[in-house]
Amino acid sequence: MSTTSVELPARRLREQPPRRAVAARWRRRLVGWAFVAPAVALFLLMGAYTIASGFLLSFAKWNGFTPSWRWVGLGNYADLLYADPSLAADLRRAVGNTAQIMVAVPLLTVAVSLPLAVMLNSITRLRAVLRSVYFLPYVTSGIAVYYAWRYVLAPDGAINLLLGSLGLGSLRQPQGFLGNPDTALPTLIVILVWSSVPVATLLYLSGLQAIDRGIVEAAHIDGAGSWHVMRRIIWPLLRPMTVAIALLGVRDALHGFQIFLIMTNGGPGGHTDVLGLMAYRLAFMKGLAPSLGHASALGWLLFAGAVLLTLANARLLRRVQ
Incomplete structure (x- = not known):
């Protein structure tokens, strides 16, 4: 060997x-x-x-009290989409309201937060103080803020009193801004924008501070004005941040229901009903006959919509980067 x-x-x-x-x-x-x-x-x-x-x-009927489920297959989804006239009508109305919020809240948030971020970025003194002031609405307890808004928007609330004292009595809402079907949803959109602007402003501010100042100064030396610098340099560099802010607004519109539950409960006449609130109401607000199967089916429809929006956002991010 x-x-x-x-x-x-x-x-x-x-x-x-x-x-x-x-x-x-x-x-x-x-x-x-x-x-x-x-x-x-x-x-x-x-x-x-x-x-x-x-x-x-989501494939069964159950009210939360009986010991067993009754399987119905795709019946719950069919009821929500077309089979049950009352549920289908409520779903279409909730989809319409949710779509308005999904479009309006991100657009208004970007339109308000970007100028604020530019202003904060140009300030050298008291920047930290102003940043804390703008961020305060986000860290305040949501429920307490919503009840405060209800008081401000009531028929005898601060806004109606202010309009009357300024001689703008024609703009007052005798039933309150949340009791008028024409102003209820726009008012809630404004409040949602007010609560989402702080985070968007800080995101934009961080993006602005990450931009190389040499690029901006070179553009100014070449004769570019502030508007052209914003449009041609700063805005393209902030597009990924804008897409992320828009996605946050869409997410809140799809899954958020707390503000609608506390401030209007879907009223008046369903004009502020949204998909998240509808799912909550089907599961917990129908007395002794809750429809947990319909609520679960609606929840999974919301999940499918969120997945599609996430995939679309990922594709959009790849294009803008």
């Missing part, structure tokens, strides 16, 4: 880790899994199980 053939098994034995090292490695792994196991179990219980049961519930 050659010397090489004898040395190969010995070398393999030397390269193999000792048994104690292998045992210690497995003990470390088990300890790590022991620490992670509670979080994994909680996710499986509260996350995976809830998602799976909600998906199955």
